[in-house]
Amino acid sequence: MLDSTRTCTLPDAPGVGFKACHFEAVTSAPGAVRWLEIHAENYLGDGGRPQAQLAALAERFPLSVHGVGLSIGAERGLDPDHLARVAGLVDRLRPASFSEHLAWSTHDTAFLNDLLPLPYTEVTLDRVCTHVDQVQAALNRPILLENPSTYLSFAESAITETDFLREITDRTGCGLLLDVNNVFVSATNLGTDPRAYLAAFPMERVGEIHLGGHDAQEDEHGAPLLIDSHGREVADPVWTLYAEAIAAAGPRPTLIEWDTDVPDWATLAAEATRAEAILARVPA
Template identity: 75%
Template sequence: MLDTTARNTLPLAPGVGYKPQHFTDILESPGPVRWLEIHAENYMGDGGRPIAQIRHLAERFPISVHGVGLSIGGEAPLDPDHLARLARLVGWLNPASFSEHLAWSTHDTEFLNDLLPLPYTEETLARVCSHIDQVQEALGRQMLLENPSTYLAFAESAMSETDFLREIARRTGCGLLLDVNNVFVATTNQQTDPNAYIAEFPLDLVGEIHLGGHDEQVDEYGDPLLIDSHGTEVVDPVWKLYAETISLMGPRPTLIEWDTDVPDWSVLAAEADRAATILAPARKAALQ
């Protein structure tokens, strides 16, 4: 039977994506950071410094594992070797959470270094649910599924993204990871309302929130084109959308993602502190 109870719990506080250059800073001066997230594919080896560091950090901080390589939405079956290595990692680390993306990144024998969008059809829904069932069975625990950052919509989609995610969760028992920056990126690119998206999202199923930076460009028609880059600070409109989201659903564990052009620890800690400031009144209200 699927175990939907976390072995340890992510606190209703900020976390950051762990980068090895911040190892000493995190131990000596974590500031508002109360948990860490790692990308699964970086820790599937048998040993060495990366594994030793995470074992040490896991003694002090809850760890969330975030997958980027399962290709949950891919047409091909899940890679059994990849899934076995993931299960081994989750087995010894015993993280507080595991999550993956509503996306695909494989075609035949090729792996594409991107997280690509899906059409929201009954056929896609059945395939994604089958893959999630397989992952949760292999890991023996509930996973969270993250909403994607998208740059276009498929004409053949038969349902909204929020309805698609809600139905996946209903059929599989998975939870959801709400990436607020992804919402802002996708709705800006598709010229829709981010607040309307949040209002339609099944917020009661959200177990974790992500915040990150994006790059601003323009397309061939001069319209805004946002690229989900995880290489800059969170912009003010995303912070505003995050605050409005927290006001609707209450506090959730919130990750600051910064994966490229990684800054000094003080910059990441400042971003986490901003999240903590927004979470504080919601946490207080939840305790009353």
């Protein structure tokens, strides 16, 4: 089993998800931004402008690689070709952190452009742990696993999500990526208490925190339905939960996610500054 204390070497400071449109701004005036995240699947090609920009960024910033296509929770085995390409990127880049999702996106030969939730059973626990072990062996490092945003619960689930995540870390040595927006989205959609979820979350295993925006809708019964869109500023209740989480557990590397309707650099940097101000109030 790999050592979960080495899952992340990012600074306990704000980072943002890198977008090519911000390259000039982030390299000339990063402001509060101390590190950057990229999505692995955007950089699996050879050469070209994306790789040149990535090389330039790697000289100035610690980088986090966030996978979105390994489908760690899928019933079928991992795609060996895709895993090999991701491992090649990690080997070249030597990032400070690598993370993936507790989710699935493949079935038989189909790839679904979504991150879908799992029933929390002993069967899925065994499968996820096997896949995490395979990813960590291929990358030769511990990874971080992100808690999902959910819109429904499975009747067959026999393990709470927090216990499920804790057991994965115990068995595999991986760390966790705590997405606070996902906590708020899931709690609202399922009618549960986000603070109780955070109180049960294995914070000692958290190597990185994500903050993002969500969209508010209503279901067919008129109940609130939140969509994890990553397309707007972080909502005030999510900032509050974040401040409470790090006040209890200490500062962590904190990413601002904004992947759709990407704003100008000043707007994104302002979100990082807000995270910096909250981090500054917490003793190391």
